[in-house]
Amino acid sequence: MNDLATFELGQAIFNSQWLAAGAPRAERRDGLGPVFNAASCDSCHNNGARATAPSDDGRLPIGFVMQLGMANGGAIPLGDVLNPAAIEGYSAEGHIVLSYRVRDVRYPDGSQVEVREPHYQLHGPRVSALPARTLLKPRMASPLFGTGLLDAVPASAFGSDQASPGRFGWQAGTRSVRDQTAKAFSREMGLHSTEYPLDDCGDDATCAAAPEGGEPEVSEDFLHAVTLFQSLLAVPKAEPLDAESEAQGASLFARTGCANCHAPSLPVEGIDGLSRIAAYTDLRRHDLGDGLADRRMDGTVVDSLWRTAPLWGIAHLPRGGHFGLLHDGRARSVEEAILWHAGEADAARATFMALPKAQRKRLLDWILRR
Template sequence: MMLQIQKKLNYKNNTLKRIILLNSLVAIFCTGLFAFNVQDKYISNTKNSKLLLKPINDLNDEEYDKFMLGRSFFTVPWVKAPSITTARDGLGPLFNANSCISCHPNNGRGLLFSSENIASRAIVARLSITSDNSLEHKEVLNKKGYIPEPVYGNQLAINSIFGVDFEGKVNIDFEEKEILFPDGEKQILLKPKYSLKELNYGDFHKNGIVSYRIAQTLNGMGLIDLISDEDIIANEDIDDKNGDGISGKANWVYSNITKKIELGKYTWKASVAFLKEQVAFAASNDIGLTTTIFQDENCTKFQKTCNEAPKAKDIDLPDNRLDAITYYLKNIKSYSPVKTKEYKDGFTLFESISCSKCHISSFKTNLGFEIYPFSDFLLHDMGEELSDGRVEFLANEREWRTAPLWGLALHEKINKEKPRLLHDGRARSFQEAILWHGGEAENAKKAYMNLPKEQREKLIKFLEEL
């Protein structure tokens, strides 16, 4: 009798173990399947010139309507106030472009030159002056991260509404610099000699600083929001404790949304914490639109006609429209290449010369799927050759956020030409961009230069497909 009872207990225990194991396997399978399905919702492997204009999969009717509303405010030109087009008036008085899409063609990276072979609207001049360490300057640094140029403000405005003088124009020029590889190959680099001209409001400050920035691709902008702060901070090594020469640091910045210090993730120097704040920042500086985040017109006290220009309403871009644009950018499709054999071979080379120590290939999002930005979103010293002389919060003159490499493969599809790389568009190719690297990236650059030419070409091909 006892033997029969024991057999029954053993049978029940084994059955229970099988059920638990089966449920575990189902959970693991479903979790993996969920992550795969969600990844497919956000990311496409199709290299298409219109990809970044498409919404992610499976938006419901209400979500799609909000997406399309955001797209309309992103793409349709704004007009000056007052206007019968009250939903879109408020342009300027000073501005660079009258729409977001002007600087981000098909939501991609901007062009350095216009069709007239002059500086395009996608290259902007960010303005500041050196701090004098006064209490006033320290307070401004705490909130803005830099000291604006007194007469011209945060950014040079190349356009203006009728009756207001624009601020000036950007002139682009280069001088050539030859680099010789150990194997004898020569590469000509273009060293920028950018300048400002036609300044309509008087002389620039004697301690003025100009940093030229090209508009980045919007590929993956919403996906950055899905990376936890902890995962980014985990890659910090400020004191280079592991001795590899790489000492990335986070940029902690003041947010006008939360009114406190946050982790910077956006812009060339990681000086903005949230996508919504970046949209509002661009709306103010590039189009001259006020928001509840940045409520002041971009006129300085020295610009009388700008300050007296007509204004139709208190806020040009109200919260519901600002939220719609942010929602649109968060929900556009992103590009990531297929992991072919050529990709894997190129990635092996990429890792072998330590590029991946800063351009970290992947992060896991808080939705459980992998994304491949090829950035650690941290600041790195890039050497004197790439210094712009400008401080933004904790980012010093030589420090830049590791530029994400994803989506650059779409540029040639969109614009019929290769992207101009680095913050100011000086590099005409990935090889040129690598050769400008210095500071923490000096050893990686030298390792690249010492690769056999065949391997260098293989690595460049890999980068061009990201």
């Protein structure tokens, strides 16, 4: 199969709603669940975009996933993610109730901005049996464009000293687009492949014994095609301002310290006609303080490192409605996202807050055109 045909197959699989094992006319797209989050990649990453924002009254988008962890290691009874949906005849693992606590952040010049802090409760019979040390890791479906370019950044450009397991995901926990794809099929959709041969059943034997939609459910040609499709998703173009505003914005971005992490330029290798990209990330992980850190079910904060989120593509976020920025979608604007920066980014946030209002606006306008 040539690359174009593979790309088109990948796009078709990305958009396909998978069916329960044995469903008629499934065309090798069966085996969903038995427990799952969504039936297609596109339900969470619509046309490659990030999940839509959670609403102020706590309604969660389908692209929001509650990953689970266990402090000090140990098996997680529900598997790696909470699965709030199930095929007929099986029970969902539970559901999430989100509420926001809202407060005002005051600038040195007296102006105020409202931010919202999320609180999660899990409900359902199996959830109530989870140990209190279970970690809750709320995650928004990330934007997918540009993954092929980020893959082409040589490791030497961001240093191999940081011992991060990979470069994809909010915590750079995944080494390749292929790995993330296979993981998503298994964890978020209940579809196993040769890379991840098990569904995300945890210790539930009934779930594990559910009929299979093939062996593996996601065939190698499908996995390869979806991986290629995503690697080629183009980054939406920046929308530059006039030359003077561009220069002033870039200078503020550097002076404020944003550019120390959100690197305006990174080298890439092996891509025809391209030697550098403007992804605005260093692909490294940073501690941004307790406010953004994951918590255990009993409320204890756990140390959390986050990959500097690439800022490219921000110009194309839907206007009018809310943005859902940061790993859990809490920030409704670029400004709110900045105000959550603490820990290693504390100085940058403080410098931003101390800027005269007109300069803050200049910087925000500039970021909104990346």
